[in-house]
Amino acid sequence: DTAVSQTPKYLVTQMGNDKSxxxxxxxxxxxxYWYKQDSKKFLKIMFSYNNKELIINETVPNxxxxxxxxxxxxxxxxxxxxxxxxxxxFCASSHSRGKSGAxxxxxxxxxxxxxx
Amino acid sequence: GENVEQHPxxxxxxxxxxAVIKCTYSDSASNYFPWYKQELGKxxxxxxxxxxxxxxxxxxxxxxxxxxxxxxxxxxxxxxxxxxxxxxFCAADSNYQLIWGAGTKLIIKx
Numbered sequence: 001d002t003a004v005s006q007t008p009k010y011l012v013t014q015m016g017n018d019k020s021x022x023x024x025x026x027x028x029x030x031x032x033y034w035y036k037q038d039s040k041k042f043l044k045i046m047f048s049y050n051n052k053e054l055i056i057n058e059t060v061p062n063x064x065x066x067x068x069x070x071x072x073x074x075x076x077x078x079x080x081x082x083x084x085x086x087x088x089x090f091c092a093s094s095h096s097r098g099k100s101g102a103x104x105x106x107x108x109x110x111x112x113x114x115x116x
Numbered sequence: 117g118e119n120v121e122q123h124p125x126x127x128x129x130x131x132x133x134x135a136v137i138k139c140t141y142s143d144s145a146s147n148y149f150p151w152y153k154q155e156l157g158k159x160x161x162x163x164x165x166x167x168x169x170x171x172x173x174x175x176x177x178x179x180x181x182x183x184x185x186x187x188x189x190x191x192x193x194x195x196x197x198x199x200x201x202x203x204x205f206c207a208a209d210s211n212y213q214l215i216w217g218a219g220t221k222l223i224i225k226x
Contacts, residue, residue: 004159041203041219043160048213056213090159102148102167102209107159 003027006091006108013081014116021076021111023091031055031103032074034066035090037110043090049074050096078113086115118143118210122217130225135196137220139206140188148209149182149189154219155202163204164191196224 004025013019025032033056034046047066048056054066063079078085088110094103119142129135139149150165166173166180166189173180177196182189193200201224206217 041154041221043205043216043219045213092159103214104150104162104165105152105160105214107161109157109159 004091004093004106004108006089006111008111009109010112010114012114012116015081015083017081018077018079019081019113020078021089021091021113023074023076023108025072025091025093025106027093027106029093029095029106030071031094031096032068032071033092033094033105034074034076035092035107037088037090039087047074047076081113081115083115086113088112118146118208118215120206120208120215120217122206122220124220125218126221126223128223128225129196131196131198133196135191135193135200135222137191137204137206137222138188139190139208139217140186141208141215142187143208143210143215144187146208146210149180150207150214151178151180151191152205152207153202154205160205193222196222198224198226200224 007022031050033048036044046060049068052068065077068074090110091108092105094105122139147168152160153163154160166182177194179192203219205219207214
């Protein structure tokens with residue numbers, strides 16, 4: 001199946017731990033994103049990579065570090081987890097970002113992170 | 117920077133009736149306005165989009181209208197069905213990214 005795949009789907013961990021969420025897309029897209037969705041459903045972009053190059057880096061704590069080993073993968077590593085990091089994290093991908101950001105995004109199913 | 121406002125936050129309609137969700141944006145340079153539907157436990161999925169060179173676009177029961185002068189665009193769903201129940205997001209392009217509305221939870225009453 002062609003898709004954006006995220007693992008794990010659920011992640012429950014203690015405060016202070018370090019965790020990673022992996023994302024892979026087999027759509028041949030060259031841009032990948034990480035979004036955070038809070039309990040009120042608000043979608044906030046965190047990072048965007050185009051051909052392994054970081055192009056969007058919104059104001060997120062340094063504890064969040066994206067890593068793109070190739071254009072089909074974009075992983076998210078979170079250090080020293082805090083209660084406020086609890087959310088659903090979505091990976092997405094699209095074809096070239098173009099000049100206007102007018103790209104169709106394909107989202108993964110999300111990874112629900114719960115920090116206790 | 118761009119600001120996208122979406123209303124209402126929750127919309128409850130009787131099955132078979134129409135639903136309208138409205139968004140306004142602030143960046144006059146925005147040219148692309150997609151609508152995404154997010155079903156429970158899933159990621160958002162594009163359902164329709166419109167570019168600034170057209171005023172209206174339809175796809176079966178879904179339509180989007182755009183008023184660039186007033187900087188607002190709307191999603192219209194006719195003959196609503198139970199499977200239309202979801203959270204709907206509007207967005208506008210600005211500075212190489214999409215700026216998202218806060219979402220509308222659409223509830224279809226049987």
